[in-house]
Amino acid sequence: MRLPRALTAVCLLAACAVALPAVAAADAPPGRATTADDAFAQLHSPLLVIRQEGVQALIDLLPGVRKRVIAGLTGSDWRTQVHLIEVLARDESDEALSALLKHFEHTDETQALLIRRTLLEDASITDRLLKAYRKDPKLLLRGAPGSKRAGRRRADLVVLLQRAEIEQKFLSRKSKTGSTGYYKGQYDLLKDPKLGKAYRDQALQVVAGIALDEAVPVPGVYRTGVYRFVRPHFVDEWELRGMAINAVAELSTAADTTVIERLKVKLAELEERRDKQYFELQRVGRRWNTDTKPFQDALMAWDDTLGLYGDFLACIYTVDPSSEIHELVEDYLFELERYRWPYVPIRRQGYIAGTLIRVGWYERAIIAYDEMMRIYNGSRALGFYNQACAYGNWSLEENLSKSKAAEYRRRALWCLDRAVQYGWSDIGWMSQDRDLDPIRNTAKYAMLVETIKRKLLPPPDDED
Numbered sequence: 001m002r003l004p005r006a007l008t009a010v011c012l013l014a015a016c017a018v019a020l021p022a023v024a025a026a027d028a029p030p031g032r033a034t035t036a037d038d039a040f041a042q043l044h045s046p047l048l049v050i051r052q053e054g055v056q057a058l059i060d061l062l063p064g065v066r067k068r069v070i071a072g073l074t075g076s077d078w079r080t081q082v083h084l085i086e087v088l089a090r091d092e093s094d095e096a097l098s099a100l101l102k103h104f105e106h107t108d109e110t111q112a113l114l115i116r117r118t119l120l121e122d123a124s125i126t127d128r129l130l131k132a133y134r135k136d137p138k139l140l141l142r143g144a145p146g147s148k149r150a151g152r153r154r155a156d157l158v159v160l161l162q163r164a165e166i167e168q169k170f171l172s173r174k175s176k177t178g179s180t181g182y183y184k185g186q187y188d189l190l191k192d193p194k195l196g197k198a199y200r201d202q203a204l205q206v207v208a209g210i211a212l213d214e215a216v217p218v219p220g221v222y223r224t225g226v227y228r229f230v231r232p233h234f235v236d237e238w239e240l241r242g243m244a245i246n247a248v249a250e251l252s253t254a255a256d257t258t259v260i261e262r263l264k265v266k267l268a269e270l271e272e273r274r275d276k277q278y279f280e281l282q283r284v285g286r287r288w289n290t291d292t293k294p295f296q297d298a299l300m301a302w303d304d305t306l307g308l309y310g311d312f313l314a315c316i317y318t319v320d321p322s323s324e325i326h327e328l329v330e331d332y333l334f335e336l337e338r339y340r341w342p343y344v345p346i347r348r349q350g351y352i353a354g355t356l357i358r359v360g361w362y363e364r365a366i367i368a369y370d371e372m373m374r375i376y377n378g379s380r381a382l383g384f385y386n387q388a389c390a391y392g393n394w395s396l397e398e399n400l401s402k403s404k405a406a407e408y409r410r411r412a413l414w415c416l417d418r419a420v421q422y423g424w425s426d427i428g429w430m431s432q433d434r435d436l437d438p439i440r441n442t443a444k445y446a447m448l449v450e451t452i453k454r455k456l457l458p459p460p461d462d463e464d
Helices: 036-042 048-061 066-075 078-089 094-106 109-121 123-135 148-171 193-212 237-251 257-287 293-319 323-338 348-358 362-375 377-394 402-421 427-432 434-440 443-456
Strands: none
Touching: 036 048, 036 066, 048 078, 066 078, 066 094, 078 094, 078 109, 094 109, 094 123, 094 148, 109 123, 109 148, 123 148, 148 193, 148 237, 193 237, 193 257, 237 293, 257 293, 293 323, 293 348, 323 348, 348 362, 348 377, 362 377, 377 402, 377 434, 402 434, 402 443, 427 443, 434 443
């Protein structure tokens, strides 16, 4: 439904002031140092721009200057050390990474934070460190002999490295073509059994933090306030919330009582908010016409809260389909149906159909999508596509006869055909949407993919 190479343990040699031969950089830009001596001299300039040129010059001179840079970590002033950290972070060797980690153990808290951020912001470094840790956990966790602080720093670093990886995997679920819908199994990569239950628990903690917009209590950074990503991202807030709610539903089990209770608290907050917004909408409606900005703003605020309430409700039902939650779902659907003009949710029918398909009530979802397409003529491609997903999932239900399952797969193909006729063209999303797996290996599905490709590709140039 749409809606590093392994790290090796390299001991740092005692710092010594050994003059290395000057190393020349080929085709250096004008003004940039071409020898190691010149580059190191630039690091002591009072001007930031000159120091930055020195950093880039040393990066260009790698690996010839690596040992000198490593030695400088313990023999230089604080500001120069900061620049040398930047150089080593750009060095892809295990020796450089090992030196960074050893410096990380002993340096002051400010530089430790800088190193940690540097390691976290580079996905390739994160991958290398995690691969090394998973191959030999003691490699990152052993710390300095007799140093509790060093051991704690490394343990915290592992947690943050995993968090960066979890966030990266989570964000990758947004289709390359821009879609942020949901399908069963979309977030399986966050509960990889090879990584163990602790990793899955951390992943659940992360996605729950995003969904609830709460700070995740991981060591070292972002202890309070709203959720903050370790690295920059380019997904807007509403898409993130929707993706995270779906991820929580997929990762959670009935045993995750703490998470479920947090979701229920949020649901109660949203219920109270939507009621207040509805009364505010009525107040504004008595004062302003329906086509005025105050009324439309109040309507949109109420509509957004109704949709978010439905997202959380469907999530909780997926994890805990108790009679109490079942009744709440029915009440929510009934509430959406009862509103009359002018206080009608803007996306009412979409909320109804989306909730039904996410809780697995496929027959009712298909009917709701029919109604949605009747009301909103421009949504036929999306409506038929989601009906194809509903039929695909329905065909997999237990206790279904073979003939009935085959019939639902035929209907899924018919709906997907109609979706393509009405303009559906997101092959990228189709290729990863597991709701279509029951019909993916059919000749009809392959034909529809080729039809979309012909529509998307420009006609060949005229040979004449």
